Amino acid sequence: MKNMVILTGAGISAESGINTFRDSDGLWEGHDIMEVASPVGWKKNPSLVLDFYNKRRQQLYTVKPNLAHYELVKLESKYNVSIITQNVDNLHERAGSKNIIHLHGELLKVRSQFDQNIVLDWQKDLHIGDVCKHNSQLRPHIVWFGEEVPMLDLAIEVTQKADILIIIGTSMQVYPAASLVQYITPKTPIYFIDPNPNISPSKQLTIIKEKASLGMSQLVEQFLTS
Numbered sequence: 026m027k028n029m030v031i032l033t034g035a036g037i038s039a040e041s042g043i044n045t046f047r048d049s050d051g052l053w054e055g056h057d058i059m060e061v062a063s064p065v066g067w068k069k070n071p072s073l074v075l076d077f078y079n080k081r082r083q084q085l086y087t088v089k090p091n092l093a094h095y096e097l098v099k100l101e102s103k104y105n106v107s108i109i110t111q112n113v114d115n116l117h118e119r120a121g122s123k124n125i126i127h128l129h130g131e132l133l134k135v136r137s138q139f140d141q142n143i144v145l146d147w148q149k150d151l152h153i154g155d156v157c158k159h160n161s162q163l164r165p166h167i168v169w170f171g172e173e174v175p176m177l178d179l180a181i182e183v184t185q186k187a188d189i190l191i192i193i194g195t196s197m198q199v200y201p202a203a204s205l206v207q208y209i210t211p212k213t214p215i216y217f218i219d220p221n222p223n224i225s226p227s228k229q230l231t232i233i234k235e236k237a238s239l240g241m242s243q244l245v246e247q248f249l250t251s
């Protein structure tokens with residue numbers, strides 16, 4: 026089976042009703058991204074940060090995977106599919122995809138401030154005073170700006186083995202996620218699905234200027250019938 030690597034960003038969840046980051050002038054749900062998604066913001070106003078992620082977590086229970094998430098699952102019948110997502114939602118899992126690497130963390134997990142290896146499943150709101158076994162405050166299990174990306178090495182390893190790379194709904198502005206494309210071989214074809222692609226076509230790169238659901242339906246038909 027050929028290895029198919031899928032890199033997804035906020036755009037794949039847009040049709041499920043989750044706002045992207047940069048389609049709204051750097052404001053995310055009315056907040057400056059740095060206030061709610063950086064260690065500085067967390068230090069300055071942890072309650073605001075917790076409230077922000079509590080709302081995102083609550084929202085997750087009101088949305089569903091969309092066609093694009095389900096189309097990706099179909100590819101598993103013919104390809105060895107690995108998804109590398111920048112999204113912290115669980116829509117790939119809920120659609121039924123098997124191999125998912127969350128580069129930027131997960132909304133339904135929290136971790137200890139004392140030891141970042143203490144990661145817990147978390148479904149409800151997180152509050153000041155919710156602590157780990159070492160009595161240290163729990164924080165969202167999210168990779169904030171300026172923080173290390175613990176899953177990066179695994180993502181690089183998977184990308185290096187790609188026979189085909191599909192990129193869906195990302196502005197390719199956030200590193201190191203955007204740099205993953207550098208790890209494919211010069212012969213690996215890239216398909217980029219985005220209604221507003223922030224990238225130029227080349228011999229290696231085919232751009233599909235569509236929303237994720239339509240673009241994925243077209244591509245899946247092409248891959249499953251070829």
Ligand code: APR
Pocket residue numbers: 033034035036037039040045046047048058111112129193194195196197198199218219220221222223235236237238
């Ligand atoms: N289908 C596909 N793509 C879409 C759709 C759609 N229906 N709607 C919007 N898009 C595209 C936009 O054109 C844009 O290129 O999705 C992309 C979203 O870009 P960003 O908002 O920058 O999201 P993303 O690239 O995932 O951001 C990366 O930035 O703030 C951090 O950690 C956060 O993981 C996030 C990272």
